[in-house]
Amino acid sequence: MKCADILVIGGGPGGLGAAIEAAKAGASVLLVDENPRMGGQLYKQIHKFFGSQTHYAGQRGFDIADTLIAEAARAGVELLPQTRALGCFDEGQFALLSLANQDATRLRTMKARRVILATGAKENAVAFPGWTLPGVMTAGAAQTLANIYGVLPGKRILILGSGNVGLIVGYQLMQAGAQVLGIVDVLPSVHGYEVHAAKLRRANVPIYLGSTVVEARGETRVQQVIIGQVDACFQPIEGTHQTIECDTVLLAVGLSPRTEIAAMFGCDMTFERRLGGLMPIHDETMCTSNQTIYVCGDLAGVEEASTALDEGRLAGIHAAAACGYGDEARHARVAALQSSLNTLRSGMHGQPRKEAKNDILQLAHRKGIVGETI
């Protein structure tokens, strides 16, 4: 059986940041991710990120992933792609399933002193009549098809949800040759960043605000979608319906943290709508109610790649310190990361997340959740 100081589950920006910092502090680190390549969501992002230089602004998502993967390898992290963590046994052993070879799927066990969960989030659905027809899929699924496999999910596409995911995926599918017939959102204004919305507006893509998908119709797959305006309770208003002929409907209606493994470890959870729903409670050190389990990134509240990276780094430093690694410089590093997170969580889009995060930290204090002091 394999042993390491720290096991990191999930190789997105959160997991990569955590693995890099823990390895730099001197801990032995194993990083597993179920995909053929590390990078998580970053690997599908072909657009240039914006923000600050420390968060790789101006670089494309997959380039940021490559930079982080190289940094992790240099720091001595053992990278295990195509490996899925299936959970743990009572004795504290982790079961890891290799997906590399279908004929020889292998289950291996390992033990670690601390575990950092960076499992990200999964996409939400909306159950309108007809949502189970072929042609209805989540926006992330369409993005994987187009940007990883080079396959267009459809030719005439309607998108439900005007957050960044809906806007970015819509624009990328247009670049790939699909026709985007519109973005529909129940909210009265666009939910995502204006920069992304502007690209679609310039291409004359209609944005139907205060509206929703009422129904998808088709024989063997989607052929038509009925959209309609909604009232104050988000219920469709009779007589406002219109029909759009399309072959694909993408659902971009938010993400939920992937909490299964955290739940298996008995980490206390709470429901925080502003951060994606059910999520594990954590303190400033990213430690959960189970002192051996740390969380970061979208699992610890759905935010962005930059916040996931910083939170991951924090989790890595603290988990390594709990194992006895790291020097005095770590205190300054922790302070710098915390102030960076503070800056990222500001402005119109960031402020509500900052407030929600503060509520989580306070809840952790009330419940007596404290990571080991270092």
Add this chain to the structure above:
Amino acid sequence: MTQQEHTAPITDPIICRCEEIRKSEILQAIEMGCRSVTAIKKYTRAGMGVCQGRTCARLIEQILIASGISPQAAVARDKARFPIVPCPISAFNGSDKEDQVDAPSI
């Protein structure tokens, strides 16, 4: 498109695809007193299929909240069990490799 076609009867959408449980069955379960994702699961089997509620748990949560149940009560779920994602039974085959585990009783 005529007005007639627009107002075609609204069908009752499936919420749990694995177990083919429809929205009306979820609403009926709430009427019978179910107050959480886990109660609905036990009453209707929604979320008991191969994917273990990966998509429908969140949908059921929304239906519960829309019915006036508090989010903190609605989200109650069964503890996730091993394996968290379906995997081939061959993965549990004991073998000569020393780092493979014996098949645990599932």
